[in-house]
Amino acid sequence: MNAVVQAQAESRHLLSGNEAVARAAWEAGVRVAAAYPGTPATEILENIALYPDIHSEWSVNEKVAVEVAIGASLAGSRALAAMKHVGMNVASDAFMTQSLAGVVGGLVIVVADDVGLSSSQNEQDSRYWGRFGHMPVLEPADSQEAYEMVKRAFALSEAYETPVILRMTTRVCHVKAMVTVEGDRIEHRAAGFQKNPQRWVMTPANAKPRLPVMHERDQQLRTLSETSDLNIAFSGSDRRVGFITSGPAFMHIRETFPNAPVLKLGFSHPAPLDQIRTFAAEVDTLVVVEETEPLLETEIRAAGLAVRGKDILPRFGELAPSVLRPAIKALLGEPYEVATRAPSKVFPRPPTMCASCPHLGPYFALSHIRNLNIIGDIGCYTLGAGHPWNALDTCISMGASLSMAHGMDKGRGESDEKKSIVAVIGDSTFLHMGMQGLLNMIYNRGNVTVLLLDNRSVGMTGGQENPGTGQDLHGLPAPRLDFAKLVEALGVRPERIRMVDPYQLPVMVKLVREETKMEEPSVIITNRPCSLTDRFEHLKPYTVIDDKCTGCGNCIDLGCPAISVARRETVTAKSGKSKELVFASIDSNACTGCHMCVETCAPDAIIQPQPTIKDRVIRIQPHA
């Protein structure tokens, strides 16, 4: 068991922000926690799952997760929902109105902003949601603060009957730092749901009287923020610049300008404007350092104070010491020496699909078929846009592939007339928000070929479970969704639902070719598990017999990272044309024996050394 689960009161631990949130949620008496995996927030629920006295679950998407938490709160239980920043967009429909109705049991929404886009499609500042949805925002700067603020957030939520946003960033979620664990779990009994239609049935007539209540709550929270000990002023001897900051940027400022006065806002919305005014009076220049949007800066300026911020600091990305130092030195008119050594020029190392990845087969097929517009989605298969496949043309948001593909079909331009529209989506993304797009496409008589890549995991975030995997967050058996039955129920004709082993490349290519020629929607479902999960069976590695390899390069086109170019030769054909031959080799440490590359090799140059009968069997995964 994880060390922090067994942690004794008053003991010190090296915890990530996500682990600290989980521990604090347990101590705070949380009874229900729900999330959909998403970097950098995924580990919050994975760690909460270690505490048996919390009902924790992977919900199918973030809106569902928040609604599960809302239901628990109305029953009187403390509840938590966790998500990455883009998950807030999905969840917003639920919390925007629940904020109006209010809560009973403490309700905390933990959102992790991927500042710097380490693993996201965009960069968003989730603090906006606090302003938009009239909810207080707490911002920890490190693991210790994350731990403390979770508890404060629940108390605040119950005292003011409001959902509370705990805004984390990658540099809090994934940084390990010292945390002193206070004590044991304090149970908070749930009183049970108290029926009160005027309060909980948000019809216009019931919602309208809640508006002044919510605005009054905003005022009370602003008063509270003015005196909250989560907003701390640090005095400093060098008063030329005073910093107002929140989140991990605080740590970077203390590191870079240890003698400067700092007003650190842990309770950053509603902002304590009077306290800010007092602080501003004591410094020559007020600089707001916030990741990422100029929210506090704009509010402070609107309050009539002179303030610097995004005019001297970047609008995006992390405000690390290496960013702050030159900007502030320039403001002060001081010289700044950059690091003398220039970075070495080294090739890029973009993320790749894995050896035996079941997405390799579909992308091999897509890259060999012409006249396709391939509309993609969020997951490992987004990498299909890269080398060597170049077989994915769009990616924006969870589930968008099917609906966008339908729109592209209906909005066909003249040059697209002979093209087939393909949507590529994974199992978990399909269940998150994709199936509505398929339903819509069928209902509106669309014509898209859907590749539903079922690898039985949420692959990109580390192989989490979903309703299609047959297991839950705790690894316990769960009812397993049947994708073929589901898409049939949504209206795809049974003849157009094609199950395929993605390792059988000729079949894969043939199927995609056939289905893209059909004048109706079809769904091709693959059935091999993610090769990084326990469901994948490792077999003996293959090798290339050099004498037999003809240098055709077909296996290289697969894009398997276990296959590399051994050597190149330029030969001149009888016609006089020169041609480059590419001879392959297989890294036996990386190869997992999936057999896919063998399918590309006409001269049978790829073999398993001394194969056993067991190794030769291609295991087809039964789907349901």
Place this chain on the structure above:
Amino acid sequence: MLEGVTNILVVGIGGQGVMTAAEMLARTALSQGYDVKKTEVAGMAQRGGVVSSHVRFGPKVYSPQIDPGEADLLIGFEVAESLRWLSYLRPTGVAMVNTLRIAPPVVSVGLYDYPADPIGELAATGIEVHAFDAGAIAEQLGNLKLVNTIMLGAISEHLPFPADVLKTNIVDGFRAYKPKLADVNAKAFDAGREAGHIKAVS
């Protein structure tokens, strides 16, 4: 950077054990009473991408990030990655490099070149570079996963606490969770410590 803070950058490729090595250094520093922060950007690194893990420890550590030019020690699990991150090292810093070469698909298909003499380039900077084949040592000891412990052994004499403290922490960890591997890891640590003396010259 603050007085008395040690900055260690551990770099390599997803799946090589970079984060595990960094975690071991962080936990050992913690056991010595230091304030510790450790950070890395994970996420897509799992898919063969670049991994860098920052470990900072001292009387008090604020920012978890090491600035370019501020690392005291660089542990490189792969030679081109060591070159990529070298500018993070101080002029007085020490680089401990595994000479393993892993070419990504973009190199193997010919879009980019792998540096011809990365060790030479490292050494030519004038920084103290130690380089050796940790994989070969691991193979002699019968387990490729020992590279991690070998690299930690190699850096152990450059830490602000005794090398044996790190060794004991590693070996005790194995004794508690995977006792069969305790002895071989002790050997791997010592072998790395020996190999870490090999200085690279340009």
